[in-house]
Amino acid sequence: MAGRNGRTVRDLRRANRGAVLQRLYFDGPLSRFELGPATGLSSGSVSNVVADLIGDGLVEEAGSVDSDGGRPRTLLRVTPGSGHMIGVDVGETRVRVELFDLTLTELARAERPLEQQRYEVDVIVDHIHAGITEVLAAAGLAPERLLGVGIGVPGIVEHTPDRGAVVHGQTIGWDAIELESLLRSGSPLPDGVPCFIDNGARTLGQAEMWFGAGRGARNALVVLFGSGVGACLVTPEAEHGRAVEWGHLTVRVRGRRCRCGALGCLEAYAGAESLLARWREEGGRVPGGADEETALTAMLAAAYPPDTAAADPVALAVLEETAEYLGAGLSDLINLFQPERILMGGWAGLQLGARFLPAVRKHALSYALRHPAENVTIELGSLGPDAVTVGAAILPLADFFARGGRRPDPDPESPPPAWRRALRERTPR
Known part of the structure; x- marks a missing residue:
């Protein structure tokens, strides 16, 4: 009633x-x-x-x-063992899969490396399936006991009633990829275990707001600084966060070409991929065959060597310019959304860390309007390299809380989703 x-x-x-x-x-x-x-x-x-x-x-x-x-x-x-979730981070260099209990204590993990800048959909799907199987086997957990699987991906995620989650990842060559349907095909999980797919910056933001440096803030922006850049906006109206394609804000008319195809995007100047490309173009000695994380480590060592060694002036100049572009990009977020807190995370943000942040902060506050600049703090995220994976696992956990701690009940009167109909049609009769 x-x-x-x-x-x-x-x-x-x-x-x-x-x-x-x-x-x-x-x-x-x-x-x-x-x-x-x-x-x-x-x-x-x-x-x-x-x-x-x-x-x-x-x-x-x-x-x-x-x-x-x-x-x-x-x-x-x-009760910690009363529920389990899997979080997946489809990152720039690897697919990371982690199994957690209800209190988000990690029970098992699996990682599958990716070839540099290679995002073949079938390979990603296979890595996720294999990772899920591996962590469940390592923990001796039946898949039916999962509350769900959360997956953080690059790009815009569209949630459709008939096709499930569809990913528009222009920078990685994904054009309307029906990822949820593909993951359900050949999945090691039963139909009753839900799958939640969202932008990786949003899952990072979710983790920092629930357990990290964002706790207690009502208006915050969590920035993901990796191969590219993105952000998650959290406000009272969007308390679970909203992904913002901040990396494709135009910061220079007719500027460098971004990997999305446009000219002058922030990501063409502030992402780790572009940072390393600019170092290489200016004559920097980028390690051959190294992945981005290893190459960025080498660049930082060249720019900030031990006291007895001379700094690489090219690496240092590129990093200083990147700090200004990143700060200018943050000033736009400050002016637009007037957050009380900005947090920088992502693997590149963590590598650059405390040495890089003061310059970014200085430029952000100098470019922003005075009043919002006086009311914002800019800090590093506190959850480390697993933040995206933890945030992905929070997606099924938040759904579980919203249902009062009850698993979803199948509704026999509802038409089956498109992915389930497609699987039935493929099954030999």
Whole structure:
């Protein structure tokens, strides 16, 4: 039965379960007494919800604490082994697959290297399938126990009702790739395990906002600085983040050609790929046959050698110019969105790190309007190289919370999605 606001009793129960689960997840262990003020629920509702969650194996007791003059209060926490998620990062140099328990403790990982700048769709799909199989086998976990698989990819992700997630990755040669359908074909997972695909910058942002340097911020931008650059915008209206194709903002009319095909994009000046290309063009000694991560390490060593060695002036000049372009690009984000916090992550951002950030910060604040510049901080992300993978695993976890800690129920009246119909049509009769 629905109430005046259209919410049913089932909706209310789901919301109450989700509220208790999330508070225990982020702030636990907590007692039943503490859960009331934390969730806004009455003591009776808290008791009912906790009993329900304990019965489902999602919550367990975790010791007790003394109360003021009364009986000790039992503490509660989320049961780590009551759910599992897989996070996948389709990166520039490798496909990384990690298996986590419900508290995002890593249980197993697998990595598949990619040939430099090679994004063959079939190869990526095979790497993801093999990685999922490997981590499940390493942990001895049945695939049916997964809450879902989250995947962070380059490009714009379109979620369609009939084709699932479709990826438009212009910079990597992906034109309307029906990735979800391809992943379901030959998947090691049963149909009931959902797959969540999103932009890698958004999964990075999700991780930093939930567990990293973004916690507590209402308006933030998380920047992914890798082979290219991207960003995730988090606002009260987009609390789970929205991917922003920041790397394709034009910063120089008739400038360098970007890998997307346009001229003068920020990514043509600030991404690691372009940074190394400019060093090579100016006569820098880029290691032959090395991947981008190794080459960038060599460039940093050339620009910032030990005290007794002379710096490579070309490498240093390219890095300083890159810092100015990156700062100018950040100033546009500051002026447009007026964030309270900007975080820089991604493998290249982490490599450049604290040595590079002061120059980026100086240029960003000098190019931005004074008022928003005075109210923003620019720092490094805190979650390290696994942030995209962790953020990808958060996608099924967030969905699980939204459903009140219940797995999705199959709806026999709904038409099957296109990927399932296609698989049936391919099956020999």
